[in-house]
Each structure stands twice: as C-alpha cells, then as structure tokens.
Amino acid sequence: MRYTLLMHYPEETTESGGADVIEEGQRAFASYAATLHEAGVLLSAEVLQPSTSSTTLRMFDGSLRVQDGPYADTKEQLGGTFVIDVEDLDAAIDWARQAPPVWWGAVEVRPGATHVVDGRWLPNA
Amino acid sequence: MSPPTTGDPQERARAAAEQTARASYGRLVAVLAAPTRDLQLAEDALAGAFELALRTWPWKGVPTNPEGWLLTVARNRQRDVWKSAAARAWAPLEAAADFGRDASDPFDEVDPDAIPERRLALLFVCAHPAIDEGIRTPLMLQTVLGFEAAQIAAAYAVPAPAMAQRLVRTKRRIKDARISFVVPDRTVMTERLPAVLEAVYGCTAIAAQEVGRVSVEASLAHEAQYLAVTLAALLDDEPEAWGLAALVTLLLARRSAAEPDRFVPLDEQDPARWDTELLAEGEAYLRRASRGGGAGRFRLEAATQAVHADRARTGTTDWGALRTLYDALLAVAPTLGLLVARAAVAGRLDGPAAGLAALPDPGADFQPYWATRAHLLAQAGDPAAAHEAYDRAIELTDDIAVRTYLQSQRTRLTPLRIDRYPASRRRARQN
Numbered sequence: 001m002r003y004t005l006l007m008h009y010p011e012e013t014t015e016s017g018g019a020d021v022i023e024e025g026q027r028a029f030a031s032y033a034a035t036l037h038e039a040g041v042l043l044s045a046e047v048l049q050p051s052t053s054s055t056t057l058r059m060f061d062g063s064l065r066v067q068d069g070p071y072a073d074t075k076e077q078l079g080g081t082f083v084i085d086v087e088d089l090d091a092a093i094d095w096a097r098q099a100p101p102v103w104w105g106a107v108e109v110r111p112g113a114t115h116v117v118d119g120r121w122l123p124n125a
Numbered sequence: 126m127s128p129p130t131t132g133d134p135q136e137r138a139r140a141a142a143e144q145t146a147r148a149s150y151g152r153l154v155a156v157l158a159a160p161t162r163d164l165q166l167a168e169d170a171l172a173g174a175f176e177l178a179l180r181t182w183p184w185k186g187v188p189t190n191p192e193g194w195l196l197t198v199a200r201n202r203q204r205d206v207w208k209s210a211a212a213r214a215w216a217p218l219e220a221a222a223d224f225g226r227d228a229s230d231p232f233d234e235v236d237p238d239a240i241p242e243r244r245l246a247l248l249f250v251c252a253h254p255a256i257d258e259g260i261r262t263p264l265m266l267q268t269v270l271g272f273e274a275a276q277i278a279a280a281y282a283v284p285a286p287a288m289a290q291r292l293v294r295t296k297r298r299i300k301d302a303r304i305s306f307v308v309p310d311r312t313v314m315t316e317r318l319p320a321v322l323e324a325v326y327g328c329t330a331i332a333a334q335e336v337g338r339v340s341v342e343a344s345l346a347h348e349a350q351y352l353a354v355t356l357a358a359l360l361d362d363e364p365e366a367w368g369l370a371a372l373v374t375l376l377l378a379r380r381s382a383a384e385p386d387r388f389v390p391l392d393e394q395d396p397a398r399w400d401t402e403l404l405a406e407g408e409a410y411l412r413r414a415s416r417g418g419g420a421g422r423f424r425l426e427a428a429t430q431a432v433h434a435d436r437a438r439t440g441t442t443d444w445g446a447l448r449t450l451y452d453a454l455l456a457v458a459p460t461l462g463l464l465v466a467r468a469a470v471a472g473r474l475d476g477p478a479a480g481l482a483a484l485p486d487p488g489a490d491f492q493p494y495w496a497t498r499a500h501l502l503a504q505a506g507d508p509a510a511a512h513e514a515y516d517r518a519i520e521l522t523d524d525i526a527v528r529t530y531l532q533s534q535r536t537r538l539t540p541l542r543i544d545r546y547p548a549s550r551r552r553a554r555q556n
Contacts, residue, residue: 088305089304111301
C-alpha cells in the first residue's frame with residue numbers, strides 16, 4: 001500500500017532562521033530519507049522550494065488567472081512529499097512519526113488511490 | 126434467552142437466530158471484516174445471512190452449527206459483492222488490475238468450523254489513534270455489539286441520520302486508509318490499550334443512561350458489561366482490563382436494582398435490592414485485576430465500587446477506605462468529579478465544614494459540585510445557601526429522576542427565614 005507523507009511546516013529562510021537552521025533541516029531530511037531507503041520502503045521523495053517561488057493557476061469567471069504565490073496563504077506550507085510503500089496505516093504512521101517535520105509542523109499521512117507506472121494508471125494495493 | 130425446544134418452528138428459528146446474534150455478532154463481523162478491512166460489507170453480508178436464516182430455518186430446521194452456517198452464507202455474499210466489483214471497470218481510469226487477482230481470494234482463509242477470534246483486533250481497530258475519539262464508542266456499539274445506528278443515535282441524543290453517516294464514513298476510512306485488524310504487540314500495547322479501555326467504558330456510560338428508559342434486562346448495560354469482560358478475557362493478563370470488567374460489573378449489580386424514574390443516592394440504596402450474583406462476579410474480577418502490579422484508574426475505581434458493595438455484607442460503608450482510594454485515584458487520574466466526590470467523603474468523616482472546605486474551586490456549570498455543595502450546606506445548617514445551591518444543581522441536570530430527588534431534598538430544608546435572604550433574590554424567587 002502506497003502512502004504519501006505530506007510535510008507541512010513554517011518556512012525558514014537563511015535570513016529568518018539562519019544558515020545553521022537550514023543546514024540542520026537538510027541533514028535531518030537526508031538522514032530520514034536514508035533510513036527509509038535502507039528499510040526498502042521509500043519510493044520517492046521531494047523537498048520543495050519555498051512557497052514564495054510558487055505560482056498558482058485557477059479559472060476565474062471563465063478566464064485563467066495566474067497568480068504569484070502558493071495556493072493557500074498559511075503559516076505552515078507544504079514543504080515536501082515522501083512516497084512510501086508499506087503494509088498498512090500503522091506502518092505508515094510509524095515511519096511518519098520519525099519524519100523531521102513532526103518537530104517543526106505537521107506530517108500528513110495520505111493513502112494513495114492510483115498512480116502512473118510507464119504511462120499506465122495502476123490502483124494502489 | 127434460550128430457544129424453546131417445542132412450539133412453533135417460526136418462533137424456534139427466530140429464537141435460535143437471536144441467540145446466535147447476541148452471542149456471536151461481533152465475533153462474526155470481526156472474522157468477516159479482517160481479511161478486507163471492509164466493516165460495512167461484513168455487516169451487510171451478516172445481516173443478509175440473518176435474514177436468510179429467519180426465512181429458511183423455520184422449515185429446514187435450525188442447523189447444528191448456526192454460527193458456522195451464518196458465516197458461510199455471509200462469506201458467499203461478500204464474495205458475490207467482491208466478484209461483481211471485479212467485473213466493473215474502474216472508471217474513469219483504466220480497468221483496475223487490483224480486483225482481478227482471483228488467485229488470492231481474501232475469504233479463503235475463513236474456516237466456518239474453526240471460527241478464529243478476531244474481536245480483540247476489531248476493538249483495537251475501533252479505538253485506533255487514527256479514528257476520531259468521539260466515534261470510537263459508537264463504532265464499537267455497532268460493529269462489536271450489533272446495535273443499529275438509530276439506537277446509538279438515541280443513546281447519544283443526536284439525529285439518527287447524522288450518526289449513521291459518521292459511522293459509514295469511519296468504516297470507509299478504515300478500509301481506504303488500510304487500518305489493519307491486528308492486535309498490537311507488547312511494546313505498542315501499553316500505548317494503545319488505554320484508548321480501547323476508554324471506549325469500552327464509554328459503552329457502559331452510554332448504557333447507564335438507558336436504564337430507566339428501557340427494561341434493564343434488555344438494556345445496553347448488560348451488553349456493555351459483556352464486552353468489558355470479553356475484552357479482559359481476550360487480553361488474559363491485563364490488570365486494567367480486569368479492573369474495567371470489575372468496575373462495570375459492580376455498577377451493573379447496583380443498576381439492576383434501579384427503579385425507573387426514581388433516583389436513590391448510593392448510600393441510601395437498600396443493598397438487599399442489589400444483584401448478589403453480579404456483585405460476586407465483579408469482586409472476582411477485581412481479585413483477578415489485583416494480581417498484576419501497580420494500580421491503574423479502572424482498578425482503583427472498581428475498588429471504590431467494591432467498598433460500596435461491601436455494605437451488603439457489613440451494613441456500613443467504610444468511608445476511610447474510600448478516602449484512601451480517592452487519594453490514590455487523584456494521583457493517577459485527577460478529575461473535577463473525583464475532587465467533588467472526595468469532598469463529600471470528607472464531609473462524612475470530618476463533618477460538613479471540612480467537606481465544604483475540601484470542595485474544589487467551582488466549575489460554574491458542574492452539576493455534581495452544586496449537588497454536593499447543597500447537601501453539605503444543608504448539613505452545616507445553612508438552609509438559605511443550601512437552597513440556592515439546590516436551585517443551581519436542579520437547573521443543571523437533564524435527568525428528570527435526579528431533578529425530582531433534588532427538589533424533594535430542597536423542600537426538606539429547614540423553613541427559610543426570609544430575612545436572611547437578600548431582597549434581590551427574594552424578588553427573583555417570587556417569579
């Protein structure tokens with residue numbers, strides 16, 4: 001069963017938190033990813049750039065509106081995703097509780113419904 | 126209820142089906158749902174099996190193994206649904222390979238002659254940390270004890286469709302997020318067990334409200350007690366689970382004596398009316414609980430109930446023992462209700478002034494505080510203040526029997542001396 005761990009946390013920049021904080025976060029993510037990989041459960045991981053570099057598109061009154069900034073203007077932002085393949089929700093929660101952003105914000109565990117492999121949709125199992 | 130050996134086959138079949146339903150509903154649901162985690166499908170399939178039983182048993186006779194019969198029929202129904210789902214293309218995406226894997230029929234492992242015990246796993250699913258706390262007890266009432274959403278809604282005094290929808294949504298969540306039907310291992314057990322005990326206790330708390338409205342025999346209270354004992358037996362050596370079983374059994378022993386629509390405080394109840402068989406059963410569970418080390422909340426609460434129950438033998442209540450137990454309880458599970466109860470005991474032991482001094486700082490809307498305060502003030506010889514506290518206690522209760530009792534206590538107060546009453550309040554009283 002595939003679960004996506006969605007990492008939500010307040011964004012720190014080198015200005016706001018200092019280089020140390022950023023570096024420490026990067027180290028924590030790296031070691032977390034290594035742990036997942038060694039356990040053979042990690043399918044993919046991606047840490048996103050700050051939401052200030054995000055662009056959001058939506059239709060407004062029939063015309064496309066392209067907007068500078070993230071979808072939701074909140075203190076905590078989606079900062080990264082980890083996709084893991086484990087037996088059940090309990091196993092997913094066990095991995096999620098070790099994710100570094102648990103300490104900074106929140107980690108959301110979301111089961112996958114379907115995903116693409118080689119251009120074909122496959123259901124989650 | 127045991128099935129009559131003679132008489133109308135229709136009646137006999139109904140009685141047999143009812144008996145099986147009471148004894149094994151949760152067991153069968155757990156077994157049916159475990160392989161797929163689909164509780165809704167399991168319940169629907171089992172309901173279908175019970176319907177078929179009521180139609181066919183009257184003329185075919187009750188099968189020798191009614192449980193196995195029901196399980197086989199329910200399994201076949203599950204399989205039918207499962208196969209028809211496989212036949213459906215999974216629009217709008219391409220045909221889902223998932224349902225086509227005939228090689229592993231999830232129901233194959235179920236042997237109707239050797240029904241495995243999955244209820245414990247089901248209880249842990251119902252009280253899973255990923256399940257909202259407020260729906261855990263209703264979910265247990267429905268899936269383990271077989272109560273209908275409408276009955277549960279009535280017990281919670283919420284609209285039936287709202288409760289039904291929440292239950293359906295929760296069951297869908299268990300299936301979709303894949304919460305497995307497993308009993309956690311020892312290391313996780315300590316972390317997960319309190320939620321299960323709490324939810325089972327919730328079943329008995331809801332049951333307590335039922336008494337008075339329906340006959341005790343048919344009430345949820347017996348089912349909830351049965352569930353607590355089942356949980357303790359399945360866990361085998363968890364002192365707190367036996368403590369919970371003891372607590373709810375002792376409470377039920379006294380509840381059996383309850384008269385509908387009439388509230389009698391514990392220390393005024395006639396012990397001769399209590400159910401001695403249940404009292405002995407509860408005390409046996411408490412001894413079982415005491416075998417383990419440490420004293421948890423449920424074990425201590427059961428012990429306080431055992432002190433009250435002891436009055437049936439000794440004719441008196443050991444208030445000193447109660448105070449010791451309340452102090453121990455305060456250390457493990459401090460609550461406002463407990464502080465109020467301890468103050469009432471202090472009133473007994475050291476006089477009403479000491480009781481009043483021991484009363485916690487009021488939650489303005491906390492009914493037990495006002496009821497206890499009123500009682501202590503009346504004893505302390507302050508009828509005006511007692512009257513006022515009774516007013517508040519009466520205002521704050523929804524229970525008609527309790528309200529009637531408090532009103533009778535209020536009228537028994539020494540006649541009010543009007544001059545001791547502030548003028549503003551005198552005006553308010555006249556309205």
